[in-house]
Amino acid sequence: MTTLTWGVYDPDDKLSVLERDMGSDGRRDIVATGVLWAILTALGEWAVLGTNMLPTLASRQGEEVDGAFRLLMIYSVPVMALVLAVLFYSVARWRVETPEEDGPPIADHKGFSRGWFIVSSALALLLFIHPGLTGLLALAEEAEAEPDLVVELTAVQWHWDVSFPEHGVTMENPPELVLPVGATIRFDLTSTDVIHAFWVPAFRLKQDAIPGQTNSVTITPTEVGSYGEDDAFRLQCAELCGTGHARMFLPVRVVEQAEFQQWLSGAGMGPMEGMEGMDMGEGDDMGEGGDGMDMSGDGDGMKMGDEG
Amino acid sequence: MATTISGTGAPTIGSRGLPFAFRGLLWGAVGFLLGALLTAAIRVLLGYPAFALEPVVVVGYVFGLSGWFLGVGVWETWAKGWLGRETAVYKPEGWRRYFGFNMDHKVIGIQYGVTFIALFLIAGLLAMFMRAELMETGRTIFGPAGYNRVMSLHGLMMVLVAVTAVPGAFGNYIMPLQLGAEDMAFPRLNALSYWFWPPVAILLLASQFVGGWDTGWTGYVPLAVVNRPGQLFYALAFITAGLSSVVAAVNFVTTVVKMRAPGMTWRRVPIFTWSILLTGILSLLFTQAVAVALTMTILDRIFGGAFFDPVMGGLPVLYQHIFWFYSHPAVYVMVLPSLGVLLEILPPFSRKPLFGYKWAVGGIIGISALSATVWAHHMFTTDIGLESKIGFMLTTEAISVPTGLIFLSAVGTIWRGRLWLKTPMLFALAIVFNFLIGGVTGVFLSDVPADVTLQDTFWVVAHFHYTIVGAGIFGLFAGIYYWFPKMTGRMLDERLGKIHFWMMFLGFNLTFLPMFWLGLNGMNRRIADYQPSLEGVNTFVSLAGFFLGASFLFFLWNAIVSWRKGEPAGDNPWGSRTLEWQTTSPPPELNFDGEPEVTGDPYGYGTDGPAHAVVHTETGGDE
Amino acid sequence: MTAHAHAHPGYRELHRYGLWLFIASEAFLFAVLLAVRFFFTGLEKPEALNIPLGIVLTVILVSSSFTLHRGEKAAAAGDQAGLRLGLLLTMGLGVVFLVIVGFEWAAGFAEFPASTPYGAVFYLITGTHALHLLSGLLVLYSLYLQDKRGVLDEANRWKLEAGALYWHFIDVIWLSVFTTLYVL
Ligand SMILES: [Cu+2]
Ligand SMILES: [Cu+2]
Secondary structure, eight states: OOOOOOBOOOSSSSSOHHHHHHTOOSHHHHHHHHHHHHHHHHHHHHHHHHOOOSOOOOBHHHHHHHHHHHHHHHHHHHHHHHHHHHHHHHHHHHEESSOSBOOOOOOOOHHHHHHHHHHHHHHHHHHIIIIIIHHHHHHHHHHHSOOSEEEEEEEETTEEEEEEGGGTEEESSOSOEEEETTOOEEEEEEESSSOEEEEOTTTOOEEEEOBTSOEEEEEOBOSOEETTTOTTSEEEEOSOOSGGGGGOEEEEEEEOHHHHHHHHHHHHHSSOTTOTTOOOSOOGGGSOSSOOOOTTOOOGGGOTTTTO | OOOSGGGSOOOEEOSSSSOHHHHHHHHHHHHHHHHHHHHHHHHHHTTSOSOOHHHHHHHHHHHHHHHHHIIIIIIIIIIHHHTTOOOOEEOOOGGGGGSSOOOOHHHHHHHHHHHHHHHHHHHHHHHHHHHHHTTSSSOSSSHHHHHHHHHHHHHHHHHHHHHHHHIIIIIHHHHHHHHTOSSOSOHHHHHHHHHTHHHHHHHHHHHGGGTOOOSTTTTOTTHHHHSOTHHHHHHHHHHHHHHHHHHHHHHHHHHHHHOOOTTOOGGGSOHHHHHHHHHHHHHHHHHHHHHHHHHHHHHHHHHOOSSSOGGGTOOHHHHHHHHHHHHHHHHHHHHHHHHHHHHHHHHHHHTSOOTTHHHHHHHHHHHHHHHTTOGGGGOTTSOOOHHHHHHHHHHHHHTHHHHHHHHHHHHHHHTTOOEEOOHHHHHHHHHHHHHHHHHHHHHHHHSHHHHHHHTTBHHHHHHHHHHIIIIIIHHHHHHHHHHHHHHHSBOOOHHHHHHHHHHHHHHHHHHHHHHHHHHHTTOBSSOSOOOGGGHHHHHHHHHHHHHHHHHHHHHHHHHHHHHHHOOBOOSOTTOOOSGGGSSOSSOOTTSSSSEEEEOSOTTOTTOOSOOSEEEEOSSOOOO | OOOOOOOOOOHHHHHHHHHHHHHHHHHHHHHHHHHHHHHHHTTOOOTTOOHHHHHHHHHHHHHHHHHHHHHHHHHHTTOHHHHHHHHHHHHHHHHHHHHHHHHHHHHHHHHSOTTSHHHHHHHHHHHHHHHHHHHHHHHHHHHHHHHHTTOOSGGGHHHHHHHHHHHHHHHHHHHHHHIIIIIO
């Protein structure tokens, strides 16, 4: 390969060769990039506001989460659009086959750099305050609310044990978790073995179930619904807990108060009916934590959603 | 004088016979047996049964590691000196120079580069298996137990690749050249840091014979205490890799601080070298924390100890604090060097000075400083308390400011440049694109209200792949396409390079962009199976993933063919100004045919001011 | 091959800098370990902790720093016999330290076993320190051997400085370990 020699940009000649050829003085580039930025921002905001990327929302606390998420999306769009506008515009405008000369020696631009720094700092602070701090405090306040119902959830490799201590009802590895709509429910989470996590996608909030301690999460379901119709209604273990982690979920059904009472009293009467029929991920290759060496165990119980 | 080994007249070894690496394996095996027997003997004396897998492996490994090092060349080149005897230098010619305790930073850079490309490809292959399992719901190829093992191995290997590949390959090969130094500050430590890696690879392989492990790369307790013995190998491998990082970091930092050529003031230090300096400081300090966390795991496994078992008063969450105290800085160790590569490539391919050099350096320093204060943002769901949540949310969101300065420098550099879209430049521009997405989606995770639903879902998976692959690994390849001519004297093929780039760029985005949606819609991470409603998107992601995987075949083909018969590169094919280009490709043994002196800005493109550096040859009278 | 007259710092300066970096890294290791102690048990510690023995250990290590310093001084004055005596005394004190720690462990297992949080932390920290001390002993022994072979001359005097610096560092670490485990 021949050694290339590079033309030196002439600072006194305000228009370099390329710019003379293309008839621009640089200001036009700024305007054009600004226009591109505005277009990209408008398109982005249109997409963000016009589409719903989130699954069913069925809890009051989740509104805080979704609000924060949507706001962050709205803020992200112009930030991303700015960088992309410069990137796309520059590549389209100033790409060359082989550079015959150097570009203008702009090593810095005090105003622009400082402005960038100040604006990005202000933006970070703004995001910290809202939706960050405001949302966090709102959620903290929600967590303090006096519960109408307490549900104790004990995570066990790899299922959930549920009890309603106020009603004296305890269920080992139940087929589903039924909850009353509109009630403020405090879930007390713990684990008997490793760390698991509580997550019902429709309720949004997530909290770890850690052995040796009890963490609480408070949720007020706002919509009836069930796993059979919508898989956002499931209590999914969200912290890697070993072989059965993927299938460690408990279908959730949110029902009207009366129906909940009925279900609870039915459950409290005696051994739950029909529970053995549910295979909650205790299939062949999930039975033993210590035995993962067998990569070829049969796993016909792996199909999800059969239960629904 | 006598700052480096190469100047001394020590006898040379290693030019005939079996390569030293094989002797290392042999001595390592002997060491392992000695350690194992010693453990058995002590156990019998204390009244326990002679054999227990994990104690035997731990002690055996410590002895085996010592044997490995002595065998691979430490004995002749170093240890004899501790006994007051004469040492030798490992300096064979040809292919042999890569298979022993070679102290030349250029050899070590290539050892690192080739080793880590190989590890990257293997770990990438594991990802292909993972995506095959996730093609459909239900069991596809290996079911949950196998999936968790493969996922864990993929995770740890890729983390090690991301932490090490760029500093290992280019920090070693290019950084001393950029400084105008004739080698690293401590050539022996440099070799030592590399030769830690084969034992790491052996441990990861061996772990698979005792069932592997299934905690992912994070090894959270109590799972990591109660599961199968592969977890022990995980911990030993991770600690060994950490030792290598510390050793390498001492070397990097000393080299940058003390080995700069005359005239290289801090304002003339190339940006890549800055990134290596800060990376070094982070690894130097924080790697120790992960060693503590993993040592506690090992002790709990062997002695049934009280660190993490709550029944005995242990604290499972403490592990996460210590682990992330290291591992959050570590994610910047994965990304900073690649951001350095990005900002190193943009000026010559835009034919403009690096925009806002001071801001960019400030950004790198700011990211590093803040990285030590954000670890608990991984723990917003563990109940760390309201005050902690507020504090860690603040520090984490603050990181977006110095990160923004990197973007400032990048967009300012390409603005009004002469954009020369060769393969290295394409990779660099792709980093800007990818890292933008990675950075912005990270803000969602720093925001506690949003994080409580995104935590531990595919949103996180997508986010960190956008940063660690989209910036880190793209930076690795940007660096390869940029510096390959310097390291081998030959150009990579431009057409194959562009095919690789476009396949990788498209494949990458098509694979990881849909994962954000998956995470939002209920796909938690580290699962072998998912809800049927997510099947369509998952199938698409898998197909895109295979396409991404296939792109590396073009790279591999390009690298192998071009290394042997690529077009000769000449000294400076890109017309760059930094010092590594002011010498031959590849450089001579002591890097420069003379004495480099730094006289100006490393990125003075477009000016006719003084060159960045001149090399005073001994015969030349230019002084 | 001609040697270039690179204006790099001297061997000693370079190595001193590297060693201090290594020490900073090690200091971080112990800082994390000591922080772990407070995480587990706050400021509580078992009654059975043998504080007088801890003081004896501290006195031994401080004296070992002193003897090593004497050895260094002797070496600087060209007194090889004095250096060797200093090294031997220091190593002796180091070995005595390790033996006492061994006895302390044996006694401690009965009072605060490794299955209690304080015990686990105690053995983790003192064990890590003991391993460092053992490595320091190996360094001193290596210096002793090199001196005996007559290769620890003026040009190699840095090795002595490095070994001594590392040893003093391990002593300082012990002081912080002692403060954390026995005093607070
Ligand atoms: Cu789980
Ligand atoms: Cu982090």
